[in-house]
Amino acid sequence: MDVVNQLQRQFLDYSASLHREGFLDDQFTQLQKLQDENSPDFVVEVASLFFEDCEKLINNMARALEQQQGVDFKQVDASVHQLKGSSSSIGAMRVKNVCIAFRSFCEAQNREGCLRCLQQVTQEYSLLKNKLQTLFRLEQQILAAGGSVPTIE
């Protein structure tokens, strides 16, 4: 069972680093705790929904900010608000924090500031997606090796 132990340790270390670096907050841990035999893929499913949401909303924001004749900041803000909500629900802390700054720029009707935030939010979403994919892969490896995924505390 050495392989399993190794993988489990890797998983825990990786998880800890994601929290330490602010990618994930306690809400993500809450979701992991909710996962059970009735919904063994709960976290992966929520994460997938979140990433779909991200893509859609980022596209909306980009389109709205592109409008040369005048940006509808209310529209941008509406999308940012939604993204802030879902990132908060899944525990995607860095994404959420960018959204908070983003909203201020929307309120100030600052197009430059908004564009910077859009770039940042796109970056954070990509980073998080990669990291979560790595985390989920580790989980799969543990299960494939016959072990169980350790619970975070």
Next chain:
Amino acid sequence: MEVAGEVLHSGSSQELHVLAVDDSYVDRKVIEKLLKTSSCKVTAVESGARALQFLGLDGGKGSLGFNGLKVNLIMTDYSMPGMTGYELLKKIKRSSAFREIPVVIMSSENILTRIDSCLEEGAEEFLVKPVKLSDVKRLTKDCVTRGETEGRDGRRVNKRKLEDDNHSSSSSTSSSPSTTASFGCGLATSELLSSPLHSSKRAKLRDRD
């Protein structure tokens, strides 16, 4: 959606049926899981309009909804396009058929005036998102406890001011013989679960950081 009468919790407690309303797919999925983990039956819809449709308040099916299962608690997001949670709350509280159903508002924004308006309109609680399992467990436990307490008393406490209610005795708003029968036993608590949870609202505001 489950068929009425199919699921009965063991012991004296009966599963609550909660109607969750949220335009965010992510949030719907999370709240659904939180509620199922708290032993509730869940119907999750994406808008106020859908919620009213489900309840039959749009002139449709009547108080039992699509599948004949009574709703014991409504949890709705505040900010939704079209009809906000606040507007949905008002519509429910102004309906003689559904005013007794406790409505909980959820919002990512902790705005005092917003909270006040919701409580004024009769919301049981205002939860700041992200909603936690402990919030849901507490809410649903209160719901059941309240129902059982009033079951013993044999009467329902109508929190909405009785002075301006002309319909008091004639409206058996939340009781319907077919509903109790469909649960397969004479549990009186089924109709009483829709009673208001408690009168102290401000104390129930939970803060999030």
